Amino acid sequence: MNALDGKVALVTGGGRGIGRAIAERFARDGAIVAITYARNSAAADELVEGIRARGGRAFAFQAELGTHGDAQRLWDAFDKEVAQYSSGGVDIIVNNAGEGLYQDLESMTEDAFDRVYAVNVRAPFFIVQQALPRLRDGGRIINIGSGVTRLAMPSIMGYGATKGAMDVFTLNLAELLGPRGVTANTIAPGIVDTDMNADWLRGNAEADEHWSERTALRRVGRPDDIADIAAFLASDDSRWVTAQVIDATGGTDL
Template sequence: MGAHALDGRVALVTGGSRGIGRAIAQRLGRDGAVVAVAYARDRTAATEVVERIGENGGRAFAIRAELGGHGDAAALWAAFDALVGTHAPGDGVDIIVNNAGIGRSADLTTLTEEGFDEVFAVNVRAPFFIVKEGLKRLRDGGRIINISSGAARLAMPEAIAYGATKGALDTFTLNLAKLLGPRGITANSVAPGIVDTDVNAGWLRGNPGAQAHAASLAALGRVGQPADIADIVAFLASDDARWVTGRVIDATGGGGL
């Protein structure tokens, strides 16, 4: 792998304007891919990611994509189709990274039906239909990378629905690997643990006790960084990972060992 490992390829990264998605978009851009940075609301942040990729010699463009509603996946791909030709030859995609997701810190007794529906709509239904709608565009030999969570294999009653969505996403990944293998397309999940992102900033940053506790949960003794996850995604997107499919790659730093 190197700076040109993904030359000639086009990547779509959902939730690409911040956190793990931002790091993934920037890493894929640095490796040579043309990156579609999909965002839900913060156009300024998405534009900053595009500009940063450009400053590092890459190419990228932003597309707005609300996720979780009916028809959202089709709208995302329509926005992609409208812009990809001005940034890359052809109209296809080689790498789909389903990173966008939401969490719900609610247990069985407090989670509402509306909250349940929302977290499943964004974390499960959206990736499902993004792939379904994207298959006609996804080139043979392509990559599907779903961002899961270590919560899929750990009992976390305080986030019961969130963990269930990530378990469903891993099962989706497994089936995609079998379904798309004949086309040389690989499908894998990456499962982070606690990562220092804006989502966790409220309880993690500026709190030495929380930092120490989060670090103690990983065998490697520190809190994960977005680049830790992005580098794994870059490997899975590259030719070096051509013989890896249907797997959940643990990216917790040894959490739960």
């Protein structure tokens, strides 16, 4: 029996990068995986096809976050699609979709600030709010945070602040939902080789060496490094772990 047999998991922004690795791992562990994407339907469809070809169960649907009503539209689409696999409900929610923002204090605009908070904070807040009638007792909420919450990085302070907000959100969810056996935890990755970082990291030996040297394990992260932690948090093995921010930076700047 697989660790997630019979479970239904939602992974936002699951078409690429960390979200994709988490979706693939959950599917291997037996879950029915719902994957949202904002614009790249081809990547999401290719992922679903690959999971199904390996005997897994998955479906993808568009859910662009960052506007009022986004959570309601997401759950409406989820309810429609999941009916072909189960009687409804969700066991695992991974708030992975996020907006990168590489602006410092001096260059930050109000529009950019509003956008990054809308995607990274407001959307997960209301996704969970509207999930409550669907979320089964004993469920799991996994928020993808960032190691920048413990590092001073003024060049991305707006982005970092959104991840700090999510850490507080996780803490409060753990207290609120604990009586139902629901756990809530944050995974805080460091530098990971994903499409979001591709323009400055991938193929850039100098950047790779710089961040590897700042990391105790002497390499940058891979999406599967994060996915394996998510698999633990989604499983029954993590039943006594909640309200935690799990550092997944490989020991960056110790």
